[in-house]
Amino acid sequence: MEEYLKTKGRIFDIQRYSIHDGNGIRTIVFLKGCVLRCRWCCNPESQEYRIQTMMVQGKTKTIGEDVTVEEVMATVQKDRPYYRRTGGGLTLSGGESLCQPEFATALLRAAQERGISTAMESMGCAKWEVIEGLLPYLDQYLLDIKHMNPAKHKEYTGKSNELMLENAKKIAASGMTELSIRVPVIPGFNDTPEEIRAIAEYTGRLEHIKRMHLLPYHRLGQDKYAGLGREYLMGDVEPPTNEKMEQLLQIAEQTSGVECQIGG
Amino acid sequence: MGLYTYDSTDIPKTDRIPKLVENLYAKMPEIESARAKLITESYKQTENEPMIIRRAKAFQHILENIPIVIRDGELIVGSTTIAPRGCQTYPEFSYEWLEAEFDTVETRTADPFYISEQTKRDLKEADAYWKGKTTSELATAYMEPETLTAMEHNMFTPGNYFYNGVGHVTVKYWEVLDIGFAGIKAKAEERLAKIGLADGEYQKKSRFLQAVIISCDAVVTYARRYAALALEESEKCADSRRKMELLQIAQNCVNVPEKGAASFYEACQSFWFVQQLLQIESSGHSISPGRFDQYMYPYYKKDLDNGKLTREFAQELMDCIWVKLNDLNKCRDAASAEGFAGYSLFQNLIVGGQNSEGIDVTNDLSFMCIQSSMHVFLPQPSLSIRVWNGSPHELLIKAAELTRTGIGLPAYYNDEVIIPSLLSRGLTIEDARDYNIIGCVEPQKAGKTEGWHDAAFFNMCRPLELVFHNGRDKGVQVGPQTGEVEDMKTFEEFYRAYKIQMDYAIKLLVNADNAIDMAHAERCPLPFLSSMVDDCMKSGKTVQEGGAVYNFTGPQGFGVANMADSLYAVKTLVYDEKKLTMKELKQALVTNYGKGLNEEDIAAMTAEVANDMKAEGKQVGANEITAILKSVVAAVESPEVKAEGDRVLAMIENVPKFGNDIPEVDAFARDVAYTYTKPLLQYHNPRGGQFQAGLYPVSANVPLGAQTGATPDGRLAYQPVADGVSPSAGKDVHGPTAAANSVSKLDHGIASNGTLFNQKFHPSALSGRRGLENFVGLIQSYFDQKGSHMQFNVVSRETLLDAQEHPEQYKHLVVRVAGYSALFTSLSKSLQDDIIRRTEQGF
Known part of the structure; x- marks a missing residue:
């Protein structure tokens, strides 16, 4: 067996039949650990790298497992017939996959060498060398841009956005992967026309952009906060209405000049 | 590349269609007594005649006298009852249950029917004649005591054919469209003239052919009555447009089905009379139109090419047929109504697929059939689609668009599994490629098969219960003594005991089915139906007596997932x-x-x-x-x-369960399914055909689960048993691909009477073109792995809960229940709960 298949990493879930994160029917591998602490995060159990426990429907569940690339691939390969029919494949998500660069790269490489297409959802929050190292194995990059204002970005996610925006440019310029920009639309954070317009402008100036996605805020992660003994900071913020999303979509389309859609 | 180029563009619905639907559903369906009275009158007058002649004369007497009606706005006519969606009764098969349920049939939860006091009196009077003359009584007389005991203890239930006609057939509609009943009658006369009076088979053959001739005449008479009625109504009609329509209807009914159809419109009307009158003759359900898009196509194409027909009018006529298919109805006993819930007649109509030469024959009508189901949006016909590696992608997308509406249609079938499976049962390659589906999921070759496809429900959980009690149930020795379960030293010993219980129960099931089969042949041979199935005319035998080319009996097992787990x-x-x-x-x-x-x-x-x-x-x-x-x-x-x-x-x-793509568990499930599918193959029916297994429950997994104790998979007593080959509800936790991979590991080929795999989706899984593409990809991937059938519920859990709460607001809510689509609000509470409970996937 090739050595890189033994690379170990930490994941907290593998979700098959995902149809909103990249082309076709996909298997998402969720890597544990994140650099950001977004208030609206729907996977709060992904944030810390350490293995932890969470209450799920009254039962204690261990979150986090150390696995090899080979072990992950055994599951990923199970849906090969579906990938072949739909152009689907493996998607890495998190957390932030770039926090485990060696593991993430090895996973993408293993998939690609087996003829399975690859995608990654990521904020691009890592040194450029890390990103550059995995681009040869990545077919689709689903890159988050959450806000253009560094201060506001820092206030809501814990980190400023300069590095991520810089990386977005470099990824786009490399032409090595199909790049889509994904914007979580969070009421009270970035849901004004001006804020979406600013992101769309930036997106429009990037090279080789495939698509821009507006992902409406949802509350499906709310119970997990209680399960982790944490407070849900979004309180009772309502998801944006369909009308609001349509309005923002129009702005995004007009400003960016690229294909835009609501949802993944 | 297929045989035809086709136009797949959508055609809009006309205003007529919603009005027809509204009229159809204005009232609760009603039981009428006309047929029961007429058949009784006729039987009383023919007591000393051969049974086949009595059947033909009764059919004739009914068609000459049963009240007829043309409903407002109809373009295709022929109604079995005056009340919309009403039903007639069939005392020659059984009647006691209805009399016993006279006072509850209107208020029961599953499929209620209104019945007037006058009708009750009429039926009671007619029924008095039938004591000791029904098929169900004769069938009982043919059964062994141990068989009756097993049935009492709910090991299996052959209730369907025990109490009703068989149905479950697709006849040669194309021959009626081609030569009409005048042509069929001429064939019968020709054969009759050739048999010598002193031939050993003269009596048998001649009386059968005479019965065919009487039936052909009866059908023509019935159509002429409609022609006269249409003419009469046209004279009274003030609306000039409707007047013209009625005149056209009158003309159609003069021409067909006596003669071959001269136009697409006539072909539609001729088709309809066949479809409707088969049910008047036999009481059976699952009388399936089959490959409608194929046998109707020549008439469509010719009229279209000659400029005599527009696509829009063709679509409207088809929509009218779709509405009519929901006008036919059937009242079953309370227990069966739970098992076949949803007022469903399972009239399966299939589009797409290959012809006998293996070429794809998708055409305009394939698309228009799907369009009709979108327009009419009712449970009938049970629309199906044949899928193979050569299916046009556009057809699959169009089908997925229909799935997305949440109507639970179409069901998807895999040519690549079904064709070899039929070959293994002795069909020729040409016949196997030309298959269609009967009822829920049962494949066969139209016009040549008496498949007895829905022969019984066999609950695979019950033999396991017997293993735990040394063959006893409620203090009675129902199965063989396989020893005290505590003494079984190895799993092999335990599993062997299960197989012994299975084998024994299966043998009794065969005994029950064959007893019923004999009773139908003796008491209810069907000359009209047999005139449209090969080789009855040649052999001079009805399908009930083995006249069909292919003969099978297909009882369906269910609970594979429960037993595997x-x-x-x-x-x-x-x-x-x-x-x-x-x-x-x-x-x-x-x-x-x-x-x-x-x-x-x-x-x-x-x-x-x-x-x-x-x-x-x-x-x-x-x-x-x-x-x-x-x-x-x-x-x-x-x-x-x-x-x-x-x-x-x-x-x-914590023990792994079937449905999660775990190779060891799936391999185990495959073997467990064999405990039902393999033993059946050794048995034969009185028609000279073989038994073959299906793995599907219709909706009987709920009522029959209620008669089943707790099982070692953690299923509590009285809870539903798993549906078809699907994993147990809620046990498949890794999504639809994992579930489909597991299910595909079963041997679908050996279950040649069909398998049924249900999946439920939230509408978001099919949103947008990408959603449709992924959905089609999911089906194809399951089929790549040799799955046989797939069907879907696309409706949100919230919607279903709300519909339970406020049924009055969801009168038209259709969901797919194990093999057919039904009106959700007409289902029993427990079945509604089962549908809601099924793992919701794809969100």
Whole structure:
């Protein structure tokens, strides 16, 4: 067996039949650990790298497992017939996959060498060398841009956005992967026309952009906060209405000049 | 590349269609007595004649006298009842159940029917004649005592054909369209002239052919009555447009079905008379139009090319047929109504697929059939689509668009599994490629097959219950003595006991089916139906007597997932890991895991203890019985029993389950399914055909689950059994691809009477073009792995809950229930719950 298949990493879930994160029917591998602490995060159990426990429907569940690339691939390969029919494949998500660069790269490489297409959802929050190292194995990059204002970005996610925006440019310029920009639309954070317009402008100036996605805020992660003994900071913020999303979509389309859609 | 170029563009719905639908659903369906009165009159006059002639004369008497009606705005005419969606009764098959249910049929939860006091009186009077003359009584006389015992103990239920006609056939519609009943009659006359009076088979053949001739004339008479009625109504009609329509209808009914159809419109009307009158003759359901897009196409194409027909009018006519298919109805007994819930007649109509030469024959009508289901949006016909590697992608996308509406249609079938499967049952390659589906999921070759496709429900859980009690059920020896379960030393020994119980129950099932088969041949041979199935005319035999080219009996097993999970749990916990003793497991099952037992089971347990005491020579009086009862109740409901039940359930929950793409469990399930599918193949029916298994439950997994005790997979007593080959509800937790991979590991080819795999989706899984593409990809991937059939519910859980709460607002809500689409609000509460409970995937 090739050595890189033994690379170990930490994941907290593998979700098959995902149809909103990249082309076709996909298997998402969720890597544990994140650099950001977004208030609206729907996977709060992904944030810390350490293995932890969470209450799920009254039962204690261990979150986090150390696995090899080979072990992950055994599951990923199970849906090969579906990938072949739909152009689907493996998607890495998190957390932030770039926090485990060696593991993430090895996973993408293993998939690609087996003829399975690859995608990654990521904020691009890592040194450029890390990103550059995995681009040869990545077919689709689903890159988050959450806000253009560094201060506001820092206030809501814990980190400023300069590095991520810089990386977005470099990824786009490399032409090595199909790049889509994904914007979580969070009421009270970035849901004004001006804020979406600013992101769309930036997106429009990037090279080789495939698509821009507006992902409406949802509350499906709310119970997990209680399960982790944490407070849900979004309180009772309502998801944006369909009308609001349509309005923002129009702005995004007009400003960016690229294909835009609501949802993944 | 297919045989035809086609136009797949959408055609809009006309205003006529919603009006027809509204009229159809304005009232609760009603039971009428005309047919029962007429058949009784006729039978009284023909008592000394051969049965086949009596059947033909009764058919003729009915068609000459049954009241007829043309409903407002109809373009295709022919109604079996005056009331929309009403039903006639068929006392020659059985009648006692309806009399017993006269006062409850209107208020029951599943498929209620209104019945007037006058109708009750009429039916009672007619029914009096039928005592000792029905197929169900003769069938009972043909059954062995042990078979009747097994049926009493719910090992299997052949109720469908036991109490009703068989149906489950696709006739040669194309021959009627081509030469009409005048042509069929001429063929019969020609054959009749050729048989010598002194031929050994003269009596048999001549009377059959005479019966065919009488039936052909009867159908022509019936159509002429409609022609006269249309003419009469046109004279009274003030609306000039409707007047013209009625005149056209009158002309159509003069021409067809007597003669071959001269236009697409006539072909539609001719088709309809055949479809409707088959049901008047036989009472059967699942009389399936089959490959409508194929046999109707020449008439469509010719009229279109000649400029005599527009696509829009063709679509409207088809929409009218779709509405009419929902006008036919059938009242079943209360128990069967639960098993076939949703007022469904399972008239399966299939589009797409290959012709006998293996070329794809998708055409305009394939798309227009799907369009009709979108326009009419009702459960009938049970629309199906044939999928193979050469299916046009556009057709699959169009089908997925229909799925997305949430109507539960179409069902998808895999040519690549079904064709070889039919070959293995002796069909020629040409016939196998030309298959269509009967009823729910049963493949066969139209016009050549008497498949007896829905021959019984066989509950695979019940033999396992017998294993735990040495073949006894409620104190009665129902199965063989396979030994005390606590003494079984190895899993192999335990599994062998299960197979012995299965084999025995299957043998009795065959005994029951063959008894019923004989009864139909003797008491209800069907000349009209047989005139449209090869080789009846040649052999001079009805299909009931073995006149068809291909003969099968296909009883359907269900509970594969429960048995796979149960046996795997026993193997793992009792034998491999030794975490649980067999005694503990048995105790947990007997006490329903401490979750309570129903009165019937408590009473049976009490009786058993009392009998044991009597056997030991003890006196058992009323006081003793009361004491035993108390101790039984205490024993099954004590806190210790509850705690122990929870402990065992927790252990079982951690054992891997079928439906999660775990190779070892899936391989196990494959083997468990063989315990039903393989033994059946050795048996034959009185028509000279073979038994073949199906794996699907229609909706019987709910009522029959209610008669099943707790099972070692953690399923509680009285809960539904798993549906078809689908994983147990809620046990597949890795999404639709994992579930589909597991299910594809079963041997679908050997279950040549069909398998059924249900998946439920939230509408978001099919949103946008990408959603449709992924959905089609999912089906194709399952089929790549040799799955046979797939069907879908696309509706949100919230919608279903709300519909339960406010049924009046959801009168038209259609969901797919195991093999057919039904109106959700017409289903029983328990079945509604089952549908809601099914794992919701794709969100």
